[in-house]
Amino acid sequence: MTIAYIDAFCGAAGDMLLGACVDAGLEVKALEKALKGLRLPGWRLSARSVMKGPLGATKVDVVIGKGKRAVTEFETLHDHGHHHNHAHGMSLDEILGLLKRARLPRSVRERASKAFLMLGKAEARVHRKTLKSVHFHEVGAIDSIVDMTGGILGLEMLGVTRVAATPFPISHGHIHCAHGVLPVPGPATLEIVKGAPTAPLDVDGETLTPTGAALIRTLATSYGPQPSMRVSAIGYGAGDRDFPERPNVLRLVIGEAAADGDADEVFVVETNLDNVTPEVVGYALEKCFEAGAVDAFASAIQMKKGRPATPPPSRFAHETCERFRRSQDEVRGDPRQNRLARREIARRFPGIRGLPPCSGEGPRTASHGDGGGVAAVPEVLVVPFPFPFPFPRSGRQASQHRGKGNGQGKGKGAP
Numbered sequence: 001m002t003i004a005y006i007d008a009f010c011g012a013a014g015d016m017l018l019g020a021c022v023d024a025g026l027e028v029k030a031l032e033k034a035l036k037g038l039r040l041p042g043w044r045l046s047a048r049s050v051m052k053g054p055l056g057a058t059k060v061d062v063v064i065g066k067g068k069r070a071v072t073e074f075e076t077l078h079d080h081g082h083h084h085n086h087a088h089g090m091s092l093d094e095i096l097g098l099l100k101r102a103r104l105p106r107s108v109r110e111r112a113s114k115a116f117l118m119l120g121k122a123e124a125r126v127h128r129k130t131l132k133s134v135h136f137h138e139v140g141a142i143d144s145i146v147d148m149t150g151g152i153l154g155l156e157m158l159g160v161t162r163v164a165a166t167p168f169p170i171s172h173g174h175i176h177c178a179h180g181v182l183p184v185p186g187p188a189t190l191e192i193v194k195g196a197p198t199a200p201l202d203v204d205g206e207t208l209t210p211t212g213a214a215l216i217r218t219l220a221t222s223y224g225p226q227p228s229m230r231v232s233a234i235g236y237g238a239g240d241r242d243f244p245e246r247p248n249v250l251r252l253v254i255g256e257a258a259a260d261g262d263a264d265e266v267f268v269v270e271t272n273l274d275n276v277t278p279e280v281v282g283y284a285l286e287k288c289f290e291a292g293a294v295d296a297f298a299s300a301i302q303m304k305k306g307r308p309a310t311p312p313p314s315r316f317a318h319e320t321c322e323r324f325r326r327s328q329d330e331v332r333g334d335p336r337q338n339r340l341a342r343r344e345i346a347r348r349f350p351g352i353r354g355l356p357p358c359s360g361e362g363p364r365t366a367s368h369g370d371g372g373g374v375a376a377v378p379e380v381l382v383v384p385f386p387f388p389f390p391f392p393r394s395g396r397q398a399s400q401h402r403g404k405g406n407g408q409g410k411g412k413g414a415p
Helices: 014-023 028-038 092-101 106-127 142-157 187-193 210-219 278-290 313-325 391-399
Strands: 002-007 043-052 055-064 162-165 168-172 174-177 180-183 198-204 229-238 249-257 308-310 341-347 362-368 374-378
Touching: 014 028, 014 055, 014 142, 014 210, 014 229, 014 249, 028 043, 028 142, 043 142, 043 229, 055 142, 092 106, 092 142, 106 142, 106 187, 106 210, 142 210, 162 210, 187 210
Parallel strands: 002 162, 055 229, 168 198
Antiparallel strands: 002 249, 043 055, 174 180, 229 249, 341 362, 362 374
16 A cells, blocks of 8 residues: 655645645656646646755746746745736536546546535635535636646555645634735634644745635644654655745655554553552553553552552653663662561451452562561452442452451561
């Protein structure tokens, strides 16, 4: 399986995905020839290398007529100081009809139609219109149709069968367009990413356009860190604007999914536990293993109000990894000069407030300190199931029997 990971660390737009595909190795002439299946006249693709901050990237433009670069959605509807050209407008039905008749692979036509339908629903919601009355401005122009369809077709030509992406980056600020001043992200963009993971991006200005959001939302099947893969190609697609905070590029990482023996993914469940005894923590770990956990462990911390607690594993991840990297011979304990004498006293606990007689023994560990006193802690190991009440309650009731019967006294036990 060939995976494409869309790393939108500075946002996304239709032309940026197109440029990333070309930068990853797709021949621009081959892509242009395939896109002629749209049967839209008077356009061609132009690709050039650019620098965005410290990164080199590929900028792909749709050129209309005799060399005039098309005015894209990113520059008009969502950039500063530009105006709409309604002569290039198309209705949603016209766009969907064009895609339906296009001589393109069925999967490309269906995904492109899904992306434009998503845009149409977002526009209808934002402007409180019916879907039939939605009329795209630059979104319906030739350049935007080529951008969106080209990004989908480009991934297919690169052999991609699965797409993953970062959470949608949400920058801040305002944009000036024909509708006046609007907040970032734009209303249509925010409507499209609704329900999907997002992450804040400390950039002043719009970095995620409606077409970029619709493309990723249509293509991606998962969001998060880069999946396990053997990377074979990397592409950087450039946007039009320059931001002082970071390079305005979209990174595309392509590779083969890791084989079953190469890597595995696990789900980590973690929590803090306070006001519980160590025995209960041990019991909880045992039940985790019984439930199918790959691993489970606990460490001790102190929380507010002086309460001892058990933290999530991530807080001690570095320490734990360092310990397990060492060989077993290197892990040694400090010798103790003053060690308490200990002995185990096994006894049964029949009829403890409704608890039936144990089928095994409930050993207690007794320690003799300098004062000769006995400290006994029950270790409930074998009890009949189903249990009439929770495990912690049984431990407390067994504790009430300490000092009764076997084990009481001041005699010294063997260590």
